[in-house]
Amino acid sequence: MSVALILTATFVGGFAGAWHPIGDSLAVFRLPIAVVLGLVVIWSAWPWFVRWFVAVICIAAIAQIVAQKYVSHPPGPVVVYQKNLLYENDQVDILQADIEAANPDIIALQELTSRNAELVRNLREAYPHQASCAQTRWSRVAILSRWPVEGEICIEERGLVGLQIASPDGTFWAFSLHAYWPWPNGQARQINELLPILDTLAEPIVLAGDFNMVPWSHINRKVAATTQTSRAGPLFPTLRRMGAPLPIDHVYAPGGGRASARPLAGSDHVGVLAEVVVFE
Helix, strand or coil: CHHHHHHHHHHHHCCCCCCCCHHHHHHCCHHHHHHHHHHHHHCCCCCHHHHHHHHHHHHHHHHHHHHCCCCCCCCCCEEEEEEECCCCCCCHHHHHHHHHHHCCCEEEEEEECCCCCHHHHHCCCCCCEEEEEECCCCCEEEEEECCCEEEEEEECCCCEEEEEEEECCEEEEEEEEECCCCCCCCHHHHHHHHHHHHHCCCCCEEEEEECCCCCCCHHHHHHHHHHCCEECECCCCCEEECCEEECCEEEEECCCEEEEEECCCCCCECEEEEEECCCC
């Protein structure tokens, strides 16, 4: 009985991100919590109607997440390569070859450091329009474009850098984001400080980055609502660390788009190649 109660409280808490950031931290584990809770509650001593009600809610939560792995998204004409480089990654040649093979229009990078900074220098000829912004003393976020730019935004120590890009189809903003880890770290505060800045922009927004958060969380849904964007899919794990594959790297665009995984290339994050719809 006590185990079922604890699991129920944890499961319900994962939907409470709008009231406290701990809710989003619990939401990261919604899938395994729902599976275990559904199994435990079925064999509990609770009244049958309570047991089956909770079980149905768990099945619905599981289905909502699993379905995102199989949802097909129409591709768009703007190609974005998203990558958390990993601060100690020195496999620049491998990563550069993969980017060149993917041939994106925009590149969003996080954890750019002295060990992997050669990458952006090597790409300067093909992507002459580059901006980077300090997030820590040793790490930067960066955004690269093959198209001309008309403006730049850098929010130092908050993990956001953007370029106002003059594409053949029109002007839009492209951003690279590196969100902090969720509660008890400062992710919610960071995002809530950045969203008012994004909300003032008149042009469409493409937001790529390491969100350190799953797409069904409150904070990611708030990002999508504020920027009027949808996540490029389908869903797949992007972080490969300690045996916990988590979908925390995303690309958002006004019309969504189709995403696919690229190799680790020396990082603990796979790359995300997204063909997105900017102008609907």
